[in-house]
Amino acid sequence: MIPVGHTTRRKDLPVPAPRRPPDSAAAVLHAILQHGPVARSSVARVTRLSAATVTGATAALLRQRLIREVPEAAGPPGMGRPHVPLDVEPAAVGVIGVHVAVPCTTVALLDLRGRVLDEHRAPHGERDPGSVLAALGGGIAAMRREHPRRRILGAGLATGGWVDAANGTVIEHPVLGWRDVPAGAVLAEATGLPVRVDSNSRALLRAEQLFGAARMRESAAHLFVGNLVDVAFAAGGVVHEGPRSAAGAVAHLPVEGCAEACPCGRVGCLQVAVSERVVVRRALAAGLIDRPEIGDLVDAAAGGRAEAVRMLRDRARLVGRAAALLLDLFDPEVLVVAEAGVNRLPGCLATVRGEVAAHSSAGVDAVRIVHPSSFPDSVLAVAGGAVALHRVYASPLGRT
Ligand SMILES: [Zn+2]
Incomplete structure (x- = not known):
């Protein structure tokens, strides 16, 4: 405790972390993503950077082929320097998005707008980390061979459970039984690419911020419901990770009206109540589907x-x-609910919004605030891709 009347001396202050200068290339690239095709002068206006800084940053981004000048919109010749608009480069570069789910892996190729250009899904052979990561290394190499003309900027891996993004480690995947798996380092070694790793929900929230329902929003939350359930939230445009990288672990939130036993020893935890595995098992038992695929149940509905x-x-x-x-916990401008039924069936989305309206102080605003995933047909590929694209947009010239 600080005694009354004590003046804080310089030596008593904590040593500040080194301050990173703002990344003007990142600000410029982000503005071009959100507003492109857009003139340099407009980029300067939205980023509040000087014209000279924008000119320097766009020159560097053009050299890296992350952006392009849109030729057809150029002004007529002889009218002085035309305002050639800039847009994100659609063809020269891309990222690899990897997703590790309970039954399968996904390897995808995405462009800088988060569009999935190619996608391969394969069931796991063995589920141990070594086997799965070796198969993924092969899958990434095969994808690059199929698209030899596209320069790959990096790869991102998304998975459920507890993920330490800073170290690229899957700390715990309870269903696959993974513990402290250095997935980022293993894949970087196998592929020679920069590889980032993050949790499903944080990855998908970043995708919504870059390309979806949370664009231009300061605050947003994302609820992912698959075999695992997790949450991510952002304030001031920044996704919160927490000092243990553990923010958003809602798997064992108690829910009413569920008698299912959870591996944690309690009854009625959210994750067992809504997990895809539990729903699929019931649907198989009821003869509604022939194989354990949640998509088949959604098709039947x-x-x-x-x-x-x-x-x-x-x-x-x-x-x-x-x-x-x-x-009620986060009061975000947008809450995205990524769940197979909600993503595709208006009735399921209406049910979620109805429950929110009935039980949250958000009330009638539920329709405005609660959205389904912006990527209903490619959630897994986009999750992995967003991990890599977040790095590109945060530090486009590789200054990490
Ligand atoms: Zn539990």
């Missing part, structure tokens, strides 16, 4: 099978209760 609709609505109700709690 979309085709009008009443029992499939009921099963997904029940799940959406529980997801909606959790969403209501998250809204």
Whole structure:
């Protein structure tokens, strides 16, 4: 405790961390992503950078082929220097997005707008980290061979569970049984690419910030519901990780009306109540689907099978209760709920919004605040790709 009347001396102050200068190339690239095609003068206006700084940054970004000048929009000749608009480069470069799910892995190629250009999915052979990462190294190499003309800027790996993004480590994946797996270092060694690793929910929140429902928003939250359940949130445009990289672990949030036993020893935890595995198991037992695929259950519901609709609505109700709690906790401008039924079925989205309206102080604003995933057909590929694209947009000239 500081005694009354004590003056803080310089030697008593904590040593500050070295301050990084703002990355003007990152600000310029981000402005071009959000507003492109856009003139340099407009980039200067939205970034509040000087014209000279914008000119320098765009020259460097053009050299790296991260942006391009859009030729067809150039002004007529002889009218002085035309305002040639700039846009994100669509063809020369890309990133590899990798996702590790409970049953399978996904390897995808994405462009700088987060569009999935190619995607391969394969069930796991062995599920141990060494086997899965070796298979992924092969998958990444194969993808690069198929697209030899595109320069790959890096790879990103997204997975469920507890992930330390700073160290590229999967600390714990409870269903796969992974512990302290240095996935980033292993894949970087195998591929020669810079590799980043992050959790599903943080990765997808970053994708929503760059390309989706959370664009231009200061605050946003993301609830991911797959086999694992996790949450990410951002304030001031920055995704919170926490000192242990553990923010958003809501798997064991108690929910009402669920009698399912959780591996943690309790009953009625959110993750067992809404996990894809549990829903798929019930759907198989009820004869609604022939193989353990949540997509097949969503197809059955979309085709009008009443029992499939009921099963997904029940799940959406529980997801909606959790969403209501998250809204009251974070009060974000946008809450994205990425769940197979909510992503594709308007009735499931309405159920989530209805639960939020009934149980959260957000009330009638639920429709404005709660959104399905912006990437319903490619959630896994976009999650992995967003991990790599976040690095590109945060530090486009590699100044990390
Ligand atoms: Zn539990």
